[in-house]
Amino acid sequence: MRVAALRSTTLEVMGTVFTFTWWPEAVDLGDALGAAATRLREIDAAFSTWKPDSPLSRLRRGEPVVGDHPEIAAVLGLCRELRGRSGGWFDPWAAPGGVDPTGMVKGWATGEACALLGAAGAPAALVNGGGDVATLPGSGPEGAPCWQVGIRHPWRPEALAGVVEVPAGGAVASSGTYERPGHLWRPRGDGPLPGLAATVCGPEPTAADAFATALAAGGEDFLRILETMEGWEGWLVTPDGTEHETAGFPWA
Amino acid sequence: MRRSPFVIVATAAGLAGVLAFPTKKPPTTLSAPASPSSTSPTSSGSAGSTTTTTSPPGGLRSATGKAVQYGYGRLAVQLSVHGSRITGAKVVGLATADSYSQQIAVQVIPMLRREVLSAQSAHVQTITGATYTSLAYLQSTQAALTKLHA
Numbered sequence: 001m002r003v004a005a006l007r008s009t010t011l012e013v014m015g016t017v018f019t020f021t022w023w024p025e026a027v028d029l030g031d032a033l034g035a036a037a038t039r040l041r042e043i044d045a046a047f048s049t050w051k052p053d054s055p056l057s058r059l060r061r062g063e064p065v066v067g068d069h070p071e072i073a074a075v076l077g078l079c080r081e082l083r084g085r086s087g088g089w090f091d092p093w094a095a096p097g098g099v100d101p102t103g104m105v106k107g108w109a110t111g112e113a114c115a116l117l118g119a120a121g122a123p124a125a126l127v128n129g130g131g132d133v134a135t136l137p138g139s140g141p142e143g144a145p146c147w148q149v150g151i152r153h154p155w156r157p158e159a160l161a162g163v164v165e166v167p168a169g170g171a172v173a174s175s176g177t178y179e180r181p182g183h184l185w186r187p188r189g190d191g192p193l194p195g196l197a198a199t200v201c202g203p204e205p206t207a208a209d210a211f212a213t214a215l216a217a218g219g220e221d222f223l224r225i226l227e228t229m230e231g232w233e234g235w236l237v238t239p240d241g242t243e244h245e246t247a248g249f250p251w252a
Numbered sequence: 253m254r255r256s257p258f259v260i261v262a263t264a265a266g267l268a269g270v271l272a273f274p275t276k277k278p279p280t281t282l283s284a285p286a287s288p289s290s291t292s293p294t295s296s297g298s299a300g301s302t303t304t305t306t307s308p309p310g311g312l313r314s315a316t317g318k319a320v321q322y323g324y325g326r327l328a329v330q331l332s333v334h335g336s337r338i339t340g341a342k343v344v345g346l347a348t349a350d351s352y353s354q355q356i357a358v359q360v361i362p363m364l365r366r367e368v369l370s371a372q373s374a375h376v377q378t379i380t381g382a383t384y385t386s387l388a389y390l391q392s393t394q395a396a397l398t399k400l401h402a
Contacts, residue, residue: 172380
């Protein structure tokens with residue numbers, strides 16, 4: 001079996017690794033890659049919860065920053081909309097220590113970076129921001145309709161739990177507690193998070209990230225909501241190891 | 253609940269020993285044209301001997317491997333192959349020491365089945381997973397892709 005002639009480059013930013021992958025390999029994205037890196041660093045500077053002087057950190061401390069940072073206001077607006085669509089299972093306002101949109105910012109950032117690659121004329125490209133994947137509409141690698149995305153196995157870092165087909169233009173995001181416990185919270189209810197591993201596939205990366213966060217936090221309750229949403233699919237592993245998925249989850 | 257993930261890891265490792273033969277093969281071998289008359293689908297596996305093989309003219313074949321002890325019980329794997337492509341893998345003849353082991357095995361098997369099916373595809377272009385840790389993510393991604401593209 002032939003492996004598609006792809007090119008990839010990686011960038012460490014936002015506390016993780018972003019991978020840019022495009023086809024055909026002869027396409028030179030030099031300037032667009034630089035623009036995407038600049039954009040991601042800009043987003044990191046505004047939305048980092050690790051940098052005490054970032055506008056978001058100041059907002060979490062109750063300082064009035066929204067007026068000076070229209071992009072923060074825009075993201076909070078998106079968060080409000082996604083909280084509604086998720087039935088409250090994605091809730092940045094329920095975060096301990098003040099509003100925290102981290103559960104969707106990385107997905108949103110992958111979409112922003114991917115759009116910059118598209119503007120540079122890449123026929124097929126994807127951006128993977130630490131497991132949140134955005135793809136360009138139009139074509140997958142070698143003119144194929146889909147990208148094949150492996151889902152990391154929750155207990156075996158070297159193995160895949162499976163492969164999903166992501167149509168060009170679609171997105172996939174994962175969340176869960178198996179690698180970094182403690183960064184998620186439950187908007188309602190007590191006890192451990194019901195989603196040990198959660199993966200969501202859908203038409204755009206911002207909501208995919210938010211819904212993956214919601215699936216980890218809401219478990220089967222949110223999976224039932226996802227089942228009713230046109231174009232969205234989810235796969236969930238609960239802490240006892242049981243798998244649950246929506247009817248149309250796109251296993252390859 | 254703290255206990256069960258660790259138990260499952262052990263069980264997964266045991267099962268992986270049984271089911272790992274397709275994943276251990278380089279994808280290039282899996283994609284090589286099958287030679288139905290001379291090679292049984294599971295002949296390369298560490299799980300060992302094949303007890304039944306049928307080779308109808310259409311190229312759709314299935315075989316059940318010998319039942320293997322895995323620590324918490326015994327199971328056998330039936331593989332279906334169409335041409336060079338693995339089209340199904342299911343556990344048959346599962347016997348476990350107790351109902352708790354049965355419960356765990358039933359939970360873990362579907363995951364491994366998909367892994368077996370997906371490993372035949374070298375066309376994985378990226379990996380998703382719940383991680384923010386850059387180094388671990390990079391290492392696991394590269395390890396998985398290297399394995400798939402080897």
